Amino acid sequence: MCATIIPEKHMHYPVLLNEIISIISPLYGGTYLDCTFGQGGYSSKILEFPKTKIIALDRDEDTSTKASEIKKKFEDRFYFKNLKFSQLNNLKLKNQNVKFAVFNCIS
Numbered sequence: 001m002c003a004t005i006i007p008e009k010h011m012h013y014p015v016l017l018n019e020i021i022s023i024i025s026p027l028y029g030g031t032y033l034d035c036t037f038g039q040g041g042y043s044s045k046i047l048e049f050p051k052t053k054i055i056a057l058d059r060d061e062d063t064s065t066k067a068s069e070i071k072k073k074f075e076d077r078f079y080f081k082n083l084k085f086s087q088l089n090n091l092k093l094k095n096q097n098v099k100f101a102v103f104n105c106i107s
């Protein structure tokens with residue numbers, strides 16, 4: 001198996017990751033939405049807490065590769081949809097008891 005090395009200039013660092021984690025308190029578990037999945041920084045960190053579940057979405061088709069890697073590791077706790085966050089209403093979230101949604105908008 002060959003690992004892909006991403007040059008540092010193309011690496012993605014989630015904005016205010018530690019601050020977001022302290023606000024959403026994943027230590028207590030729950031379902032979280034990562035509405036701009038990107039390279040999975042927020043999702044990966046939240047999934048370090050064992051009682052959490054992530055529903056992630058991103059419009060960029062290239063993100064599905066990273067999503068597949070995370071799905072292999074957290075099969076029953078990670079779900080990914082290739083959607084724009086404006087299509088959030090297309091997800092059936094009624095019984096999910098979502099605790100927090102992360103949106104990362106860049107202007």
